[in-house]
Amino acid sequence: MHSHSERCHAHGHGPVNLPEMTVDENTPQPFRTYYAMRDVFRAQKHFMLKSIGDKNTHPGQAICLWALSKNDGISQSDLADILGIARPTVSTMLQKMERAGLVERRVDEADQRYTRIHMTTAGSALHDELQAVHAEMVEATIGPLSNDDQIELERLLLLVTENIETGMA
DSSP states (O other), rough: OOHHHHHHTTTSOOOOOOOOOOOTTTOOHHEEEEEEEHHHHHHHHHHHHHGGGGGGGOOOHHHHHHHHHTTTTTTTHHHHHHHOOOHHHHHHHHHHHHHTEEEEEESSSSOOOOOOEEHHHHHHHHHHHHHHHHHHHHHHHTTOOOEEEHHHHHHHHHHHHHHHHHOOO
16 A cells, blocks of 8 residues: 555655745745745644644544534535545545544435434544644634734735635636
8 A cells, every 4th residue: 555645656746845935035025925824824734733643633534523513414425515525535534533433424314325424422522622722722823912913813814815715716
């Protein structure tokens, strides 16, 4: 069995190691801001990976548990739509989570053609632990900012989101 990275490279795609952009006083401000935002996303990802590392899970499963906490008994295809990932990817993830005792599949009582996904007690407990990790991350990263800075950051990020959505239209 090959790793994801090996499969990607065998097919000519996968992680691309781009050279780091040198940001200095000559870098145009929009690029300086963009690279600062990129660095925040990278740092957040590393913080989360480090924080959940001892929970024997990964971010995709954490997001899946969050979605199930809001939609217990959802169909696998609806879960894939909510997560924005391919159905086969969800199927593989659910198989691993099922083996770990975090979720279970049950035949829909009203229509036996459908299978519903439910969190188990262990899945619910892990979800609660991950929610606590998430709250700690928010407090450690955003909490130290003043209230005014938090409000301004939120305003600016919403504006960036709007710009992205406008650019995609």
